[in-house]
Amino acid sequence: MSLPPATLTFLGAVGTVTGSRYLLEVSGRRYLIECGLFQGPEAVERRNWEPFPVDARSLDAVVLSHAHIDHSGYLPRLTALGLRAPVFCTEGTALLLGILLPDAGRIQEEDARFAAAHADREGIGPTDPLYTEEDARRALARLRPAAIGAWVVIDDLVSLRFRRAGHILGSAIVELRVDTGNGPQTLVFSGDLGGYQRDVMRDPETVEAADVLVVESTYGDRTQDRSHLREELAAIVHETAARGGVLVIPAFAVGRTQDILYLLRELEDAGRIPALPVFVDSPMATDATEIYCLHHADHNLRVDL
Ligand SMILES: [Zn+2]
Structure with missing residues:
Protein backbone atom coordinates (compact mmCIF):
# COMPACT_ATOMS: atom_id res chain seq x y z
CA MET A 1 0.00 0.00 0.00
CA SER A 2 1.42 3.36 -0.93
CA LEU A 3 1.46 6.13 1.66
CA PRO A 4 -0.35 9.41 1.02
CA PRO A 5 2.35 11.98 0.09
CA ALA A 6 1.68 14.35 3.00
CA THR A 7 -0.89 14.74 5.75
CA LEU A 8 -1.34 17.37 8.44
CA THR A 9 -3.12 16.49 11.71
CA PHE A 10 -4.14 19.04 14.34
CA LEU A 11 -3.35 17.59 17.79
CA GLY A 12 -4.22 20.66 19.86
CA ALA A 13 -5.20 24.34 19.91
CA VAL A 14 -8.53 23.32 18.38
CA GLY A 15 -11.62 24.28 20.38
CA THR A 16 -9.21 25.75 22.94
CA VAL A 17 -6.35 28.23 22.57
CA THR A 18 -3.56 26.23 24.20
CA GLY A 19 -1.76 22.99 23.41
CA SER A 20 -0.56 23.92 19.91
CA ARG A 21 0.69 20.77 18.15
CA TYR A 22 0.56 19.86 14.47
CA LEU A 23 1.74 16.55 13.09
CA LEU A 24 3.06 16.61 9.53
CA GLU A 25 3.61 13.22 7.93
CA VAL A 26 5.50 13.01 4.65
CA SER A 27 6.26 9.68 2.99
CA GLY A 28 6.22 7.89 6.34
CA ARG A 29 8.32 10.48 8.17
CA ARG A 30 6.93 12.49 11.06
CA TYR A 31 7.49 16.13 11.96
CA LEU A 32 5.87 17.83 14.93
CA ILE A 33 5.33 21.57 14.56
CA GLU A 34 4.77 23.15 17.99
CA CYS A 35 4.83 21.11 21.18
CA GLY A 36 2.52 23.03 23.47
CA LEU A 37 1.09 22.26 26.86
CA PHE A 38 -2.66 22.45 27.41
CA GLN A 39 -3.20 25.17 30.00
CA GLY A 40 -6.27 26.55 31.73
CA PRO A 41 -9.24 24.81 33.36
CA GLU A 42 -8.62 21.37 34.85
CA ALA A 43 -10.53 19.62 32.07
CA VAL A 44 -8.21 21.20 29.49
CA GLU A 45 -5.02 20.48 31.48
CA ARG A 46 -6.07 16.85 31.85
CA ARG A 47 -5.52 16.50 28.10
CA ASN A 48 -1.75 16.66 28.77
CA TRP A 49 -2.09 13.19 30.29
CA GLU A 50 -3.73 11.62 27.26
CA PRO A 51 -1.43 9.25 25.36
CA PHE A 52 0.49 11.03 22.63
CA PRO A 53 -1.08 9.80 19.37
CA VAL A 54 2.20 8.56 17.86
CA ASP A 55 5.32 7.00 19.38
CA ALA A 56 7.59 9.88 20.48
CA ARG A 57 10.57 7.83 19.25
CA SER A 58 9.12 7.82 15.73
CA LEU A 59 9.33 11.61 15.31
CA ASP A 60 12.00 12.82 12.87
CA ALA A 61 12.05 16.50 13.96
CA VAL A 62 10.22 18.98 16.15
CA VAL A 63 9.92 22.68 15.23
CA LEU A 64 8.92 25.38 17.73
CA SER A 65 7.67 28.86 16.78
CA HIS A 66 8.37 30.47 20.16
CA ALA A 67 9.03 29.83 23.83
CA HIS A 68 5.59 30.36 25.42
CA ILE A 69 4.59 27.19 27.28
CA ASP A 70 1.39 26.66 25.28
CA HIS A 71 3.70 26.18 22.26
CA SER A 72 6.71 24.49 23.90
CA GLY A 73 5.77 23.12 27.32
CA TYR A 74 5.00 19.54 26.25
CA LEU A 75 8.57 19.05 25.01
CA PRO A 76 9.92 17.66 28.33
CA ARG A 77 7.04 15.16 28.40
CA LEU A 78 7.87 14.10 24.85
CA THR A 79 11.52 13.76 25.92
CA ALA A 80 10.46 11.57 28.84
CA LEU A 81 8.46 9.48 26.34
CA GLY A 82 11.65 8.82 24.36
CA LEU A 83 12.00 11.69 21.86
CA ARG A 84 15.28 11.33 19.98
CA ALA A 85 14.73 13.89 17.22
CA PRO A 86 16.32 17.34 16.98
CA VAL A 87 14.17 20.31 18.05
CA PHE A 88 14.52 23.37 15.81
CA CYS A 89 13.85 26.86 17.15
CA THR A 90 15.35 30.35 16.91
CA GLU A 91 18.30 31.46 19.02
CA GLY A 92 16.08 33.77 21.11
CA THR A 93 13.62 30.95 21.75
CA ALA A 94 16.42 28.62 22.87
CA LEU A 95 17.61 31.24 25.37
CA LEU A 96 14.13 31.73 26.81
CA LEU A 97 13.41 27.99 26.94
CA GLY A 98 16.51 27.68 29.11
CA ILE A 99 14.57 29.41 31.88
CA LEU A 100 10.96 28.49 31.01
CA LEU A 101 11.18 24.70 30.66
CA PRO A 102 13.11 23.92 33.89
CA ASP A 103 10.67 26.22 35.70
CA ALA A 104 7.74 24.32 34.17
CA GLY A 105 9.34 21.07 35.38
CA ARG A 106 9.65 22.42 38.93
CA ILE A 107 5.97 23.46 38.86
CA GLN A 108 4.94 19.98 37.69
CA GLU A 109 6.94 18.44 40.56
CA GLU A 110 5.46 20.84 43.12
CA ASP A 111 1.90 20.22 41.90
CA ALA A 112 2.44 16.45 42.12
CA ARG A 113 3.88 16.73 45.66
CA PHE A 114 0.89 18.84 46.72
CA ALA A 115 -1.53 16.36 45.16
CA ALA A 116 0.21 13.43 46.89
CA ALA A 117 -0.02 15.18 50.27
CA HIS A 118 -3.74 15.84 49.76
CA ALA A 119 -4.65 12.66 47.89
CA ASP A 120 -7.74 12.15 50.04
CA ARG A 121 -9.33 15.36 48.73
CA GLU A 122 -11.85 15.19 45.95
CA GLY A 123 -10.82 16.50 42.56
CA ILE A 124 -7.13 16.58 43.38
CA GLY A 125 -4.79 16.39 40.39
CA PRO A 126 -2.36 13.62 39.43
CA THR A 127 0.15 12.58 42.09
CA ASP A 128 2.92 11.94 39.54
CA PRO A 129 4.50 14.90 37.75
CA LEU A 130 3.79 15.17 34.01
CA TYR A 131 7.54 15.69 33.81
CA THR A 132 10.41 16.76 36.01
CA GLU A 133 13.02 19.51 35.94
CA GLU A 134 15.49 16.84 34.85
CA ASP A 135 13.27 15.93 31.86
CA ALA A 136 13.20 19.64 30.97
CA ARG A 137 16.99 19.83 31.04
CA ARG A 138 17.24 16.78 28.79
CA ALA A 139 14.75 18.46 26.42
CA LEU A 140 17.00 21.54 26.25
CA ALA A 141 19.85 19.31 25.05
CA ARG A 142 17.77 18.50 21.94
CA LEU A 143 17.45 22.16 20.84
CA ARG A 144 19.02 23.13 17.51
CA PRO A 145 18.94 26.96 17.42
CA ALA A 146 18.75 28.51 13.94
CA ALA A 147 19.09 32.09 12.72
CA ILE A 148 15.98 33.94 11.58
CA GLY A 149 15.84 34.20 7.77
CA ALA A 150 18.18 31.32 6.92
CA TRP A 151 17.01 28.08 5.30
CA VAL A 152 17.84 25.03 7.38
CA VAL A 153 17.76 21.58 5.78
CA ILE A 154 16.02 19.18 8.18
CA ASP A 155 16.42 16.22 5.80
CA ASP A 156 16.00 15.43 2.10
CA LEU A 157 12.21 16.04 2.30
CA VAL A 158 11.82 19.10 4.50
CA SER A 159 13.60 22.44 4.83
CA LEU A 160 12.78 25.12 7.34
CA ARG A 161 13.00 28.91 7.56
CA PHE A 162 12.07 31.11 10.50
CA ARG A 163 10.62 34.58 9.81
CA ARG A 164 10.25 37.20 12.52
CA ALA A 165 6.74 37.10 14.11
CA GLY A 166 7.00 40.17 16.39
CA HIS A 167 5.23 38.43 19.30
CA ILE A 168 7.95 37.86 21.95
CA LEU A 169 11.73 37.57 21.83
CA GLY A 170 12.72 34.85 19.37
CA SER A 171 9.16 34.35 18.11
CA ALA A 172 8.97 33.20 14.52
CA ILE A 173 6.65 32.26 11.71
CA VAL A 174 7.60 28.75 10.58
CA GLU A 175 7.99 28.26 6.84
CA LEU A 176 8.45 24.66 5.66
CA ARG A 177 9.41 23.64 2.13
CA VAL A 178 8.18 20.07 1.78
CA ASP A 179 8.84 17.61 -1.00
CA THR A 180 5.46 15.88 -1.11
CA GLY A 181 6.23 13.68 -4.08
CA ASN A 182 4.00 15.97 -6.18
CA GLY A 183 6.56 18.78 -6.30
CA PRO A 184 7.60 21.13 -3.51
CA GLN A 185 4.92 22.69 -1.32
CA THR A 186 5.29 25.57 1.11
CA LEU A 187 3.57 25.19 4.48
CA VAL A 188 3.43 28.23 6.73
CA PHE A 189 2.59 28.14 10.45
CA SER A 190 2.09 31.64 11.82
CA GLY A 191 2.73 30.83 15.49
CA ASP A 192 1.56 33.72 17.66
CA LEU A 193 1.76 37.00 15.77
CA GLY A 194 2.65 40.43 17.12
CA GLY A 195 1.22 43.69 15.86
CA TYR A 196 2.81 46.38 13.73
CA GLN A 197 4.59 49.49 15.02
CA ARG A 198 4.93 48.23 18.57
CA ASP A 199 7.30 49.77 21.10
CA VAL A 200 9.37 46.76 22.01
CA MET A 201 9.13 44.12 19.29
CA ARG A 202 9.99 44.65 15.65
CA ASP A 203 7.23 44.20 13.07
CA PRO A 204 6.29 40.72 11.88
CA GLU A 205 7.88 39.85 8.55
CA TYR A 219 -7.64 37.66 18.91
CA GLY A 220 -8.61 37.47 15.26
CA ASP A 221 -12.13 38.75 15.89
CA ARG A 222 -11.26 42.08 17.45
CA THR A 223 -9.49 45.28 16.55
CA GLN A 224 -6.99 46.47 19.10
CA ASP A 225 -7.13 50.17 19.87
CA ARG A 226 -3.80 51.19 21.36
CA SER A 227 -4.15 54.91 20.66
CA HIS A 228 -4.92 55.82 24.29
CA LEU A 229 -2.62 53.25 25.93
CA ARG A 230 -0.19 55.79 27.41
CA GLU A 231 -2.91 58.18 28.59
CA GLU A 232 -4.78 55.36 30.30
CA LEU A 233 -1.69 53.93 32.03
CA ALA A 234 -0.51 57.41 33.12
CA ALA A 235 -3.97 58.22 34.54
CA ILE A 236 -4.01 54.98 36.57
CA VAL A 237 -0.48 55.58 37.92
CA HIS A 238 -1.38 59.17 38.90
CA GLU A 239 -4.63 58.19 40.56
CA THR A 240 -2.92 55.45 42.58
CA ALA A 241 0.09 57.59 43.55
CA ALA A 242 -2.20 60.46 44.61
CA ARG A 243 -3.88 58.33 47.26
CA GLY A 244 -0.62 56.73 48.37
CA GLY A 245 -1.57 53.37 46.92
CA VAL A 246 0.33 50.50 45.33
CA LEU A 247 -0.39 49.61 41.74
CA VAL A 248 -0.30 45.84 41.18
CA ILE A 249 -0.11 44.83 37.51
CA PRO A 250 -0.47 41.11 36.74
CA ALA A 251 1.57 40.39 33.61
CA PHE A 252 2.93 37.38 31.78
CA ALA A 253 6.63 36.95 32.59
CA VAL A 254 7.82 36.84 28.99
CA GLY A 255 6.64 39.57 26.66
CA ARG A 256 4.03 41.50 28.61
CA THR A 257 6.26 42.35 31.60
CA GLN A 258 8.92 43.81 29.28
CA ASP A 259 6.26 45.87 27.42
CA ILE A 260 4.95 47.32 30.70
CA ASP A 281 7.97 40.19 41.62
CA SER A 282 9.03 37.30 39.39
CA PRO A 283 12.51 35.83 39.10
CA MET A 284 11.47 34.41 35.73
CA ALA A 285 10.40 37.80 34.38
CA THR A 286 13.67 39.31 35.64
CA ASP A 287 15.70 36.58 33.93
CA ALA A 288 13.67 36.98 30.73
CA THR A 289 14.25 40.76 30.78
CA GLU A 290 18.00 40.14 30.96
CA ILE A 291 17.75 37.89 27.90
CA TYR A 292 15.85 40.67 26.10
CA CYS A 293 18.71 43.04 26.95
CA LEU A 294 21.35 40.64 25.65
CA HIS A 295 19.54 39.60 22.49
CA HIS A 296 18.94 42.69 20.36
CA ALA A 297 17.98 41.29 16.98
CA ASP A 298 14.22 40.99 17.52
CA HIS A 299 13.39 44.28 19.19
CA ASN A 300 13.62 48.01 18.69
CA LEU A 301 15.31 48.93 21.94
CA ARG A 302 18.85 50.09 22.40
CA VAL A 303 20.17 48.64 25.62
CA ASP A 304 23.16 50.14 27.39
CA LEU A 305 24.25 47.74 30.09
ZN1 LIG B 1 2.74 33.17 22.65
Whole structure:
Protein backbone atom coordinates (compact mmCIF):
# COMPACT_ATOMS: atom_id res chain seq x y z
CA MET A 1 0.00 0.00 0.00
CA SER A 2 1.42 3.36 -0.93
CA LEU A 3 1.46 6.13 1.66
CA PRO A 4 -0.35 9.41 1.02
CA PRO A 5 2.35 11.98 0.09
CA ALA A 6 1.68 14.35 3.00
CA THR A 7 -0.89 14.74 5.75
CA LEU A 8 -1.34 17.37 8.44
CA THR A 9 -3.12 16.49 11.71
CA PHE A 10 -4.14 19.04 14.34
CA LEU A 11 -3.35 17.59 17.79
CA GLY A 12 -4.22 20.66 19.86
CA ALA A 13 -5.20 24.34 19.91
CA VAL A 14 -8.53 23.32 18.38
CA GLY A 15 -11.62 24.28 20.38
CA THR A 16 -9.21 25.75 22.94
CA VAL A 17 -6.35 28.23 22.57
CA THR A 18 -3.56 26.23 24.20
CA GLY A 19 -1.76 22.99 23.41
CA SER A 20 -0.56 23.92 19.91
CA ARG A 21 0.69 20.77 18.15
CA TYR A 22 0.56 19.86 14.47
CA LEU A 23 1.74 16.55 13.09
CA LEU A 24 3.06 16.61 9.53
CA GLU A 25 3.61 13.22 7.93
CA VAL A 26 5.50 13.01 4.65
CA SER A 27 6.26 9.68 2.99
CA GLY A 28 6.22 7.89 6.34
CA ARG A 29 8.32 10.48 8.17
CA ARG A 30 6.93 12.49 11.06
CA TYR A 31 7.49 16.13 11.96
CA LEU A 32 5.87 17.83 14.93
CA ILE A 33 5.33 21.57 14.56
CA GLU A 34 4.77 23.15 17.99
CA CYS A 35 4.83 21.11 21.18
CA GLY A 36 2.52 23.03 23.47
CA LEU A 37 1.09 22.26 26.86
CA PHE A 38 -2.66 22.45 27.41
CA GLN A 39 -3.20 25.17 30.00
CA GLY A 40 -6.27 26.55 31.73
CA PRO A 41 -9.24 24.81 33.36
CA GLU A 42 -8.62 21.37 34.85
CA ALA A 43 -10.53 19.62 32.07
CA VAL A 44 -8.21 21.20 29.49
CA GLU A 45 -5.02 20.48 31.48
CA ARG A 46 -6.07 16.85 31.85
CA ARG A 47 -5.52 16.50 28.10
CA ASN A 48 -1.75 16.66 28.77
CA TRP A 49 -2.09 13.19 30.29
CA GLU A 50 -3.73 11.62 27.26
CA PRO A 51 -1.43 9.25 25.36
CA PHE A 52 0.49 11.03 22.63
CA PRO A 53 -1.08 9.80 19.37
CA VAL A 54 2.20 8.56 17.86
CA ASP A 55 5.32 7.00 19.38
CA ALA A 56 7.59 9.88 20.48
CA ARG A 57 10.57 7.83 19.25
CA SER A 58 9.12 7.82 15.73
CA LEU A 59 9.33 11.61 15.31
CA ASP A 60 12.00 12.82 12.87
CA ALA A 61 12.05 16.50 13.96
CA VAL A 62 10.22 18.98 16.15
CA VAL A 63 9.92 22.68 15.23
CA LEU A 64 8.92 25.38 17.73
CA SER A 65 7.67 28.86 16.78
CA HIS A 66 8.37 30.47 20.16
CA ALA A 67 9.03 29.83 23.83
CA HIS A 68 5.59 30.36 25.42
CA ILE A 69 4.59 27.19 27.28
CA ASP A 70 1.39 26.66 25.28
CA HIS A 71 3.70 26.18 22.26
CA SER A 72 6.71 24.49 23.90
CA GLY A 73 5.77 23.12 27.32
CA TYR A 74 5.00 19.54 26.25
CA LEU A 75 8.57 19.05 25.01
CA PRO A 76 9.92 17.66 28.33
CA ARG A 77 7.04 15.16 28.40
CA LEU A 78 7.87 14.10 24.85
CA THR A 79 11.52 13.76 25.92
CA ALA A 80 10.46 11.57 28.84
CA LEU A 81 8.46 9.48 26.34
CA GLY A 82 11.65 8.82 24.36
CA LEU A 83 12.00 11.69 21.86
CA ARG A 84 15.28 11.33 19.98
CA ALA A 85 14.73 13.89 17.22
CA PRO A 86 16.32 17.34 16.98
CA VAL A 87 14.17 20.31 18.05
CA PHE A 88 14.52 23.37 15.81
CA CYS A 89 13.85 26.86 17.15
CA THR A 90 15.35 30.35 16.91
CA GLU A 91 18.30 31.46 19.02
CA GLY A 92 16.08 33.77 21.11
CA THR A 93 13.62 30.95 21.75
CA ALA A 94 16.42 28.62 22.87
CA LEU A 95 17.61 31.24 25.37
CA LEU A 96 14.13 31.73 26.81
CA LEU A 97 13.41 27.99 26.94
CA GLY A 98 16.51 27.68 29.11
CA ILE A 99 14.57 29.41 31.88
CA LEU A 100 10.96 28.49 31.01
CA LEU A 101 11.18 24.70 30.66
CA PRO A 102 13.11 23.92 33.89
CA ASP A 103 10.67 26.22 35.70
CA ALA A 104 7.74 24.32 34.17
CA GLY A 105 9.34 21.07 35.38
CA ARG A 106 9.65 22.42 38.93
CA ILE A 107 5.97 23.46 38.86
CA GLN A 108 4.94 19.98 37.69
CA GLU A 109 6.94 18.44 40.56
CA GLU A 110 5.46 20.84 43.12
CA ASP A 111 1.90 20.22 41.90
CA ALA A 112 2.44 16.45 42.12
CA ARG A 113 3.88 16.73 45.66
CA PHE A 114 0.89 18.84 46.72
CA ALA A 115 -1.53 16.36 45.16
CA ALA A 116 0.21 13.43 46.89
CA ALA A 117 -0.02 15.18 50.27
CA HIS A 118 -3.74 15.84 49.76
CA ALA A 119 -4.65 12.66 47.89
CA ASP A 120 -7.74 12.15 50.04
CA ARG A 121 -9.33 15.36 48.73
CA GLU A 122 -11.85 15.19 45.95
CA GLY A 123 -10.82 16.50 42.56
CA ILE A 124 -7.13 16.58 43.38
CA GLY A 125 -4.79 16.39 40.39
CA PRO A 126 -2.36 13.62 39.43
CA THR A 127 0.15 12.58 42.09
CA ASP A 128 2.92 11.94 39.54
CA PRO A 129 4.50 14.90 37.75
CA LEU A 130 3.79 15.17 34.01
CA TYR A 131 7.54 15.69 33.81
CA THR A 132 10.41 16.76 36.01
CA GLU A 133 13.02 19.51 35.94
CA GLU A 134 15.49 16.84 34.85
CA ASP A 135 13.27 15.93 31.86
CA ALA A 136 13.20 19.64 30.97
CA ARG A 137 16.99 19.83 31.04
CA ARG A 138 17.24 16.78 28.79
CA ALA A 139 14.75 18.46 26.42
CA LEU A 140 17.00 21.54 26.25
CA ALA A 141 19.85 19.31 25.05
CA ARG A 142 17.77 18.50 21.94
CA LEU A 143 17.45 22.16 20.84
CA ARG A 144 19.02 23.13 17.51
CA PRO A 145 18.94 26.96 17.42
CA ALA A 146 18.75 28.51 13.94
CA ALA A 147 19.09 32.09 12.72
CA ILE A 148 15.98 33.94 11.58
CA GLY A 149 15.84 34.20 7.77
CA ALA A 150 18.18 31.32 6.92
CA TRP A 151 17.01 28.08 5.30
CA VAL A 152 17.84 25.03 7.38
CA VAL A 153 17.76 21.58 5.78
CA ILE A 154 16.02 19.18 8.18
CA ASP A 155 16.42 16.22 5.80
CA ASP A 156 16.00 15.43 2.10
CA LEU A 157 12.21 16.04 2.30
CA VAL A 158 11.82 19.10 4.50
CA SER A 159 13.60 22.44 4.83
CA LEU A 160 12.78 25.12 7.34
CA ARG A 161 13.00 28.91 7.56
CA PHE A 162 12.07 31.11 10.50
CA ARG A 163 10.62 34.58 9.81
CA ARG A 164 10.25 37.20 12.52
CA ALA A 165 6.74 37.10 14.11
CA GLY A 166 7.00 40.17 16.39
CA HIS A 167 5.23 38.43 19.30
CA ILE A 168 7.95 37.86 21.95
CA LEU A 169 11.73 37.57 21.83
CA GLY A 170 12.72 34.85 19.37
CA SER A 171 9.16 34.35 18.11
CA ALA A 172 8.97 33.20 14.52
CA ILE A 173 6.65 32.26 11.71
CA VAL A 174 7.60 28.75 10.58
CA GLU A 175 7.99 28.26 6.84
CA LEU A 176 8.45 24.66 5.66
CA ARG A 177 9.41 23.64 2.13
CA VAL A 178 8.18 20.07 1.78
CA ASP A 179 8.84 17.61 -1.00
CA THR A 180 5.46 15.88 -1.11
CA GLY A 181 6.23 13.68 -4.08
CA ASN A 182 4.00 15.97 -6.18
CA GLY A 183 6.56 18.78 -6.30
CA PRO A 184 7.60 21.13 -3.51
CA GLN A 185 4.92 22.69 -1.32
CA THR A 186 5.29 25.57 1.11
CA LEU A 187 3.57 25.19 4.48
CA VAL A 188 3.43 28.23 6.73
CA PHE A 189 2.59 28.14 10.45
CA SER A 190 2.09 31.64 11.82
CA GLY A 191 2.73 30.83 15.49
CA ASP A 192 1.56 33.72 17.66
CA LEU A 193 1.76 37.00 15.77
CA GLY A 194 2.65 40.43 17.12
CA GLY A 195 1.22 43.69 15.86
CA TYR A 196 2.81 46.38 13.73
CA GLN A 197 4.59 49.49 15.02
CA ARG A 198 4.93 48.23 18.57
CA ASP A 199 7.30 49.77 21.10
CA VAL A 200 9.37 46.76 22.01
CA MET A 201 9.13 44.12 19.29
CA ARG A 202 9.99 44.65 15.65
CA ASP A 203 7.23 44.20 13.07
CA PRO A 204 6.29 40.72 11.88
CA GLU A 205 7.88 39.85 8.55
CA THR A 206 5.80 39.36 5.43
CA VAL A 207 5.61 35.83 4.10
CA GLU A 208 5.18 36.12 0.35
CA ALA A 209 3.54 32.81 -0.50
CA ALA A 210 2.16 29.59 0.92
CA ASP A 211 0.39 26.52 -0.40
CA VAL A 212 -0.98 25.82 3.08
CA LEU A 213 -1.32 28.46 5.79
CA VAL A 214 -2.06 27.60 9.43
CA VAL A 215 -2.72 30.85 11.27
CA GLU A 216 -3.38 31.59 14.93
CA SER A 217 -6.63 33.46 15.49
CA THR A 218 -6.98 33.91 19.26
CA TYR A 219 -7.64 37.66 18.91
CA GLY A 220 -8.61 37.47 15.26
CA ASP A 221 -12.13 38.75 15.89
CA ARG A 222 -11.26 42.08 17.45
CA THR A 223 -9.49 45.28 16.55
CA GLN A 224 -6.99 46.47 19.10
CA ASP A 225 -7.13 50.17 19.87
CA ARG A 226 -3.80 51.19 21.36
CA SER A 227 -4.15 54.91 20.66
CA HIS A 228 -4.92 55.82 24.29
CA LEU A 229 -2.62 53.25 25.93
CA ARG A 230 -0.19 55.79 27.41
CA GLU A 231 -2.91 58.18 28.59
CA GLU A 232 -4.78 55.36 30.30
CA LEU A 233 -1.69 53.93 32.03
CA ALA A 234 -0.51 57.41 33.12
CA ALA A 235 -3.97 58.22 34.54
CA ILE A 236 -4.01 54.98 36.57
CA VAL A 237 -0.48 55.58 37.92
CA HIS A 238 -1.38 59.17 38.90
CA GLU A 239 -4.63 58.19 40.56
CA THR A 240 -2.92 55.45 42.58
CA ALA A 241 0.09 57.59 43.55
CA ALA A 242 -2.20 60.46 44.61
CA ARG A 243 -3.88 58.33 47.26
CA GLY A 244 -0.62 56.73 48.37
CA GLY A 245 -1.57 53.37 46.92
CA VAL A 246 0.33 50.50 45.33
CA LEU A 247 -0.39 49.61 41.74
CA VAL A 248 -0.30 45.84 41.18
CA ILE A 249 -0.11 44.83 37.51
CA PRO A 250 -0.47 41.11 36.74
CA ALA A 251 1.57 40.39 33.61
CA PHE A 252 2.93 37.38 31.78
CA ALA A 253 6.63 36.95 32.59
CA VAL A 254 7.82 36.84 28.99
CA GLY A 255 6.64 39.57 26.66
CA ARG A 256 4.03 41.50 28.61
CA THR A 257 6.26 42.35 31.60
CA GLN A 258 8.92 43.81 29.28
CA ASP A 259 6.26 45.87 27.42
CA ILE A 260 4.95 47.32 30.70
CA LEU A 261 8.42 48.08 32.07
CA TYR A 262 9.22 49.91 28.84
CA LEU A 263 6.02 51.97 28.92
CA LEU A 264 6.42 52.93 32.59
CA ARG A 265 10.00 54.06 32.02
CA GLU A 266 9.05 56.01 28.90
CA LEU A 267 6.23 57.82 30.74
CA GLU A 268 8.60 58.53 33.65
CA ASP A 269 11.32 59.92 31.34
CA ALA A 270 8.74 62.16 29.64
CA GLY A 271 7.65 63.51 33.04
CA ARG A 272 4.14 62.14 32.50
CA ILE A 273 4.16 60.02 35.67
CA PRO A 274 6.07 60.52 38.94
CA ALA A 275 9.30 58.53 39.41
CA LEU A 276 8.18 55.65 41.62
CA PRO A 277 9.97 52.44 42.57
CA VAL A 278 8.98 49.59 40.25
CA PHE A 279 9.31 46.01 41.52
CA VAL A 280 9.11 42.95 39.29
CA ASP A 281 7.97 40.19 41.62
CA SER A 282 9.03 37.30 39.39
CA PRO A 283 12.51 35.83 39.10
CA MET A 284 11.47 34.41 35.73
CA ALA A 285 10.40 37.80 34.38
CA THR A 286 13.67 39.31 35.64
CA ASP A 287 15.70 36.58 33.93
CA ALA A 288 13.67 36.98 30.73
CA THR A 289 14.25 40.76 30.78
CA GLU A 290 18.00 40.14 30.96
CA ILE A 291 17.75 37.89 27.90
CA TYR A 292 15.85 40.67 26.10
CA CYS A 293 18.71 43.04 26.95
CA LEU A 294 21.35 40.64 25.65
CA HIS A 295 19.54 39.60 22.49
CA HIS A 296 18.94 42.69 20.36
CA ALA A 297 17.98 41.29 16.98
CA ASP A 298 14.22 40.99 17.52
CA HIS A 299 13.39 44.28 19.19
CA ASN A 300 13.62 48.01 18.69
CA LEU A 301 15.31 48.93 21.94
CA ARG A 302 18.85 50.09 22.40
CA VAL A 303 20.17 48.64 25.62
CA ASP A 304 23.16 50.14 27.39
CA LEU A 305 24.25 47.74 30.09
ZN1 LIG B 1 2.74 33.17 22.65
